[in-house]
Amino acid sequence: MIRAVCLSLAILAAGLSAATAETKAKDLFGSKKSGSRQAPEAIGTYAKGCGAGLVQLPETGPTWQAMRLSRNRNWGHPETVSFIKRLSAKATQQGWKGLYIGDISQPRGGPMITGHQSHQIGLDMDIWMNKPKSLRLSRGQRENLSAISVRAKSQKTVNDYWTPAHAAIIEAAARDPAVDRIFVTPPVKAYFCQKSKRRDWDWIRKIRPLYGHHYHFHVRLKCPKGSRNCQTQRPTVKELSKGRDGCDETLNWWLTDYLNPPKVAPKKKKAKPTPRKRGARDYTMADLPRQCAGVLKSR
Numbered sequence: 001m002i003r004a005v006c007l008s009l010a011i012l013a014a015g016l017s018a019a020t021a022e023t024k025a026k027d028l029f030g031s032k033k034s035g036s037r038q039a040p041e042a043i044g045t046y047a048k049g050c051g052a053g054l055v056q057l058p059e060t061g062p063t064w065q066a067m068r069l070s071r072n073r074n075w076g077h078p079e080t081v082s083f084i085k086r087l088s089a090k091a092t093q094q095g096w097k098g099l100y101i102g103d104i105s106q107p108r109g110g111p112m113i114t115g116h117q118s119h120q121i122g123l124d125m126d127i128w129m130n131k132p133k134s135l136r137l138s139r140g141q142r143e144n145l146s147a148i149s150v151r152a153k154s155q156k157t158v159n160d161y162w163t164p165a166h167a168a169i170i171e172a173a174a175r176d177p178a179v180d181r182i183f184v185t186p187p188v189k190a191y192f193c194q195k196s197k198r199r200d201w202d203w204i205r206k207i208r209p210l211y212g213h214h215y216h217f218h219v220r221l222k223c224p225k226g227s228r229n230c231q232t233q234r235p236t237v238k239e240l241s242k243g244r245d246g247c248d249e250t251l252n253w254w255l256t257d258y259l260n261p262p263k264v265a266p267k268k269k270k271a272k273p274t275p276r277k278r279g280a281r282d283y284t285m286a287d288l289p290r291q292c293a294g295v296l297k298s299r
């Protein structure tokens, strides 16, 4: 009898751990309400990892407000929070009250139930293009206010909402030594390329064109000191632009073929359907660096 009980307990335990093993990492990380009490560390890669000891960006500061508080994604590595403080202070030099901050990471990073593939290790952040009218928005206003696009309908140029102040703020971000790269809508990159002087290539190359990113720009920090298990993105910006500013065929492609794909003659044979690529939302704990289990378990 006792043996039978033990056996069924063992089966139950095995079943439970199998269930945890199969639980999607996004559900495990998505349920955490606060950061782990660990030394701060970005673990893994921007799109496959987690964050130990992440801290919350205060919801309102002298020069910023975090938006969409219901998402609880205003958590980042302490370096990220410092960066937001210094960049938003610089925004006041452009006559802005400060910055509206969109998603950073979940309290312990990791994959998210909705939205981004990246933003997993506390080093990515979205900064709205809106020039803040007020830094005293209520929680409700921060849920409902819309982000504003800086992209023209043609998708080839910036629109009338774009100002030199936007450019100065993004330039300040790109010149910050903590920044690895910044994702912007291709017309914003084109704007910088038109103004680019030879000596500016070292920061202009950090500004990378990407689909979306017209309601916000996305800043990605380098792996901070002390994050031994943090892996920088490959290829690096240096490898991508080979010592140049990135005002090249890639940018041109975003403004031409990407918008109007050239017509290709239909293939004779039907291509085999390619299996759907597993994305961040499919990851289980086995896909993430092993330290992430500790981050999840920690108090």
Ligand SMILES: [Zn+2]
Binding pocket: 116, 119, 124, 125, 126, 218
């Ligand atoms: Zn982003």
